[in-house]
Amino acid sequence: MDLTERAARSAAVAAVFDRVADVYDGVGVPWFTPIARELVRLAAPAPGTRALDVGCGRGAATIALAEAVGGDGHVTGIDLSPRMIEACEADFAGLGLSNIDVQVMDASSPSLPAAGYDLVVSSLVVFFLPDPPAALSAWRRLLAVPGGRLAISTFGPRDPVWDAVDATFRPYLPAKMLDARTTGAAGPFSSDAGVEELVGAAGYTGVRTTHSDVEVTFADAGEWYQFSRSHGQRAMWDAIPDADHDTVKAVAGEHLEEARGTDGRIHLTQQVRFTLAAAH
Template sequence: MGVARASERRARTAAVFDRVSDVYDSVGVPWFTPIAERLVGELRPRPGERALDLGCGRGAALFALAEAVGPGGRATGIDLAAGMVEATRAEARARGLEQTDVALMDAAAPELPHGAYDVAAASFVIFFLPGPLAALRAWRELLVPGGRLGLSTFQDHASGWLDEVFQDFLPASPFRAASPFDTDEGVERLVRAAGYDAVRSTTFTLDVVFRDLAQWRAWSWSHGQRATWERIPERRHPEVLTAAARHLEGFRSADGTYRIGQPIRLTLAERPS
């Protein structure tokens, strides 16, 4: 990807996440927090360690890292969206997590000291970046020898149950390029190519529950999917909701809610000692 295109993509991504920063992960549908907490649990941060959250959003992984490393450690979060940084910084203060700091910075090329972190997490971030391999290499340099990296991604990268709602309202693509995030093996090859050892993946299924169609709509506007909504003319939004209702009906449970099992992949690796 050219420099100009990459810069435009970063600007668009930052703008979208600025617009959702006040509602991100806070519409009553547990999503980013349980995924990030599971990732942090797999990384096993220890008291006194220095931890880094790459693309921290509203702090789902950052706060879990801060709690784990304790007052004797340090947890640093960086994010490209100023709204996210401001809100997360305020939340860290409210929680009394004095061992936490949050900075406005591009996770694709973080300007941080090399060899300064024992553990790093990037939860639902890597596939947004214009150059995932370059980012992984940059992250490796931030870790101490033997330092641990953890990534969370969709196991079914296309997130079919969500994308199917929108596909009839967007321009058709003649092809979809293969992505390393399509399979566990693809992600692991990408991480190994960036120079990591001990690369392995584990998966779990997140039980996603929507009370009704209105909550699904609020949730789909509260994160990166907002960019998809904004590509569709507003006059067609009622049609999208009709399509969503039809699609979600297949997931209706006995209590009337919609329950969807979302497979999540956690990929772990280490910087060579």
């Protein structure tokens, strides 16, 4: 992939997240926050740690890191979306967090000090990037050696109903759309071994993986629809012609009914993979 194509893809991703910044992780369906908090818990940053949150979004991991590292530590959050960073700044100010700075920056090649961090965390980001191996290598150069550590999360297997719901989008999607739900099934993100090999090839050691199952519940297909348009999946909706929008929504709703429980709510499960490693 040449630099022009890579820049175009990065710009497209930034545009999607600019559009969803105001509702991202804020439609009443817990998703990014519990995943990010579990990632930070597993990374176990000590007080005083210098941490970097790559692709910070609305700051779910950033806030958890700031709480963990305390006043003697510091957290830098970066995201490609200017709107996400603006929203983060407002959120952090409201929480009174003074040990955080956030910057608009490309996760693929952050312009940050070499060996300037003890911990790099990135939650549900790496599969969006044009060149994940290059990004992982770039992040390794930001870690202090010895002692620097990496913690990332990616998607593992999920409920078959969720697969069926997302399959309704597939006929409309560009072949190279950068979305975790469409690119993950055929590449390194399809298995623990694939992700571990990717991380190891970027120069990390002691690579290990653990998992957590995240259950998401929806009152109905309408709530799922709002949720699906509040994050990266918005790009999938944007790829559907207006004339077919209602059809896709209706077919997806039929699949969702298969997951309705005895409590009357729709229950979907997603396994999340947490991969931890050390820099040389």
